Amino acid sequence: MEPDNRAARQAPQNTEAEASLLGAILICAVRPFRLALLPLARTIAPIAPVAWIPLAITVVGLGSGAAIFVVFMGIVGSATVAAVAALDDVPDEYRKVARLLGAAGANYWLRVIVPAAAPALVTTMRMSFFGAWMAVLAGEMAGISSGLGALIILGQQQFNMKLVMSGIVVIGLLGFVIDQLLAWVGRRLVWWEGRQQRWSTPR
Amino acid sequence: MTELQFQHVNKAFGATLAARDVCFRVPSKSFGVVIGPSGCGKSSLLSLAAGLDEPSSGYVFLGGKEVRGIRDDVALLFQNYNLFPWMTAQANVAFGLSMRGMGQREASAKALEYLNDVGLGACANKIPAELSGGMKQRVALARALALKPGLLLMDEPFAALDYQTRKIMQRYVLSSRERTGATVLLVTHDLAEALTLADRLVLMSGAPGSVQEVIDIAAPHPRDLSHPGLAALMRKLEAHLEAEAVLSEFTADERGRMLANE
Numbered sequence: 249m250e251p252d253n254r255a256a257r258q259a260p261q262n263t264e265a266e267a268s269l270l271g272a273i274l275i276c277a278v279r280p281f282r283l284a285l286l287p288l289a290r291t292i293a294p295i296a297p298v299a300w301i302p303l304a305i306t307v308v309g310l311g312s313g314a315a316i317f318v319v320f321m322g323i324v325g326s327a328t329v330a331a332v333a334a335l336d337d338v339p340d341e342y343r344k345v346a347r348l349l350g351a352a353g354a355n356y357w358l359r360v361i362v363p364a365a366a367p368a369l370v371t372t373m374r375m376s377f378f379g380a381w382m383a384v385l386a387g388e389m390a391g392i393s394s395g396l397g398a399l400i401i402l403g404q405q406q407f408n409m410k411l412v413m414s415g416i417v418v419i420g421l422l423g424f425v426i427d428q429l430l431a432w433v434g435r436r437l438v439w440w441e442g443r444q445q446r447w448s449t450p451r
Numbered sequence: 452m453t454e455l456q457f458q459h460v461n462k463a464f465g466a467t468l469a470a471r472d473v474c475f476r477v478p479s480k481s482f483g484v485v486i487g488p489s490g491c492g493k494s495s496l497l498s499l500a501a502g503l504d505e506p507s508s509g510y511v512f513l514g515g516k517e518v519r520g521i522r523d524d525v526a527l528l529f530q531n532y533n534l535f536p537w538m539t540a541q542a543n544v545a546f547g548l549s550m551r552g553m554g555q556r557e558a559s560a561k562a563l564e565y566l567n568d569v570g571l572g573a574c575a576n577k578i579p580a581e582l583s584g585g586m587k588q589r590v591a592l593a594r595a596l597a598l599k600p601g602l603l604l605m606d607e608p609f610a611a612l613d614y615q616t617r618k619i620m621q622r623y624v625l626s627s628r629e630r631t632g633a634t635v636l637l638v639t640h641d642l643a644e645a646l647t648l649a650d651r652l653v654l655m656s657g658a659p660g661s662v663q664e665v666i667d668i669a670a671p672h673p674r675d676l677s678h679p680g681l682a683a684l685m686r687k688l689e690a691h692l693e694a695e696a697v698l699s700e701f702t703a704d705e706r707g708r709m710l711a712n713e
Contacts, residue, residue, distance in 0.1 A: 341533045344503055348527050349598070350550035359546070363537040440537045444580035 265373050267324055272331030273357055289328040297322025297383030304387070311394065315384050322383035327376040334368035335361060367441060370434035377430055381423050396422075453514045453524065453601035453634045454479045455500060460509035462495050468659035469495045473509070475653045475665050482628060483636045484645045486688065487655030487663075488695040493638040495660075497604045500636060501527045513602060523551065526595035530607040532587040534579040534594075540566060541575035544594045551598070565593040569623065585616035589623070596627055603628070605637040609644065621647055625672055642688045646681050647674055654688065657695055 271289065274281040300321040304314040338361050346360040362369070388397025396415050403411030435442055455477040462470040470492035477483030485493045498504040499511050502521040511518040513525070534543045544562035549555055566572050569589040571582075579587055588608060595603060605624075609617040621644060628635050639645055645652055652666040670681060 341529060341531070342535065344501075344527070345529070345533045345535075347503070347521055348501060348525070349547035349594075350523065351546075352550075355550060360535065363535070366537070438537075440578050440580070443578055444536065447581050 265327065265376060267320070268327035268331050268372075268376070269362075269369065271324075271328045272335055273362070275328070275332050276335045276361075277357060285328075286332060289325045289332070292321065292325030293329050295322070295325070297379070298386045301387055315387050315395070318387040319380045319383045323376050323379045326379065327372060330372040330375070331365075331369060334365040334372060337368065338364040366438045370438055374427060374430050374434065377426060378423070381419075381426070385419060452479045454512075455483070455602060455634055455636060456510075456512040457496065457499075458510045458512065460496075460499065460506045460511060462492060462499065462504070463507045471659040471661045473660070473662055475651075475662055477634055477636055477651055479514075479634055480628075480632050481634060481650040482625075482648055483634070483651045483653060484649035485636065485638045485653045485655060486640070486642065486645045486692075487660065488657040488692060489640070490660075491655045491657035491695075492660030493655065494606050497527065497606050497636065497638055500602065501525050501604055503527075523598070524601035526598050526600035526603050528588075528591055528595050528603065528605040528608045530610050532579065532584075532591045534587055534590055536579050539576050539578055540571060540582065540590045543579070543590055544597050547594060547598050561597060562593070565597045566590070568596075569593045583616075585612050585620065588612060588616075588620060592620075592623070592627070596631065599631065600633055603633045603635045605635065607639055608637070610640065617641075617644070622673075624648070642685055642692070643676060645688070646676055646685060654691060656691075657698070663691065 271285060275285050275289075276282070297318050300318045301314070304317040304321075308314050308317050342360060342364050346356055351360055384395070385397040388395040388401075396419050400412050400415040400419075403409065403415060457473045457475050460470060460473040461468065462473075473492075473496065475483075485496060487493055495504065499506055500513070500518060502518050502525065505519075513522065534540075535546070538546065541559060541562045544565050545555070545558040548558035548561055553561065563572060563575055566575050569592060571586060571589055571593070574582060574586060574590075579590070582590065591608070609620050612620060624635070625648065627633075637645075637648060646668065649668050652668060653662055654664045654666065655661065656663045666684070668681075668684070670678065674681060676682065676685065
């Protein structure tokens, strides 16, 4: 048993989030990218992460690399589709104001559109984490022989329900803690919503 | 010189004609007000003047040049403020300045000056959610005026404000116009507001929007709306809008037949 893939779980989460956001901005900003990449993302999105496991093992072999591959492929499609929806839903008024104030290019995207979509993007990030968490555990259970998923399978093979239940509880608790961490990061990123809520809550 | 001129402008959205053969002129440094029923294409005219949209046919000229796309010397003020909620009041005002090449520090200092001008210097670090409607609109106005626009377009900017705040904002807009010499085009439903502010009133009829009459108002500011000339004009505008309200219950074809019979 190799409890070596904590970093591997974090890395794909960050990689797919960044790749999805960058892909989503390109899809929204450049029409040819929209025509080419959005159908691709929509095609990849419904493929279950476990379906990528044989390919992952074939391409990168057993271990953390396969886990990263499975999580990336399992999540990047749905995260990109969700990020595109978040960016597309930015109110037209913000776009008009930004253009009238002279915003263009990177300024337009990074100082107006991405912040305007940030609340939805943060939700996408948290949902993607759950997807990634499930994907990596499924990967571990289905052939990538390390980590908590593999521990549960070992418990099953040894008829050791305590080991199985311990694995399940640890998975749940770790997921909860990481989600809380992401929620905290989200609150820091979308700081104005907290001030908005404090202002609108009756005292 | 930033005279605004609409020349035989038609604007259609798909099969729906929003504005038909619109022709009027707002002379440089004067205050134009467009008034008419809902759906007569008033806001579309502002979008055309701002360069956010293009006419289906006809021309819009600003300072003698055809409007083709967004220009640096045009600012637009919206009814719902459209301040960026993730920026403080000061950052909102500074944003346009920095987008036009001003350094961040200088833009921030300039933004504070404009916020002081609208009496909101103390609120520079507040975000829009922490401001009242009137304060938000003053920040939006400061953001627009900071760009020193030759043409200031306003889309029912005071409609969501209470009576008292609306009056204060109207006075502020008038004094800003005097100070900056900007040409202004305001769209409103409020007849009293139109008569209080307009040098030139563009009266529109609805579905599709077309110019019914252009009326020049020479009365000096501040205006007393009980003055016989203005009171008579108010009655005329009320009658026009009431007639439009009746007409709005008919389809475009029925309206056409009724007008032909007249």
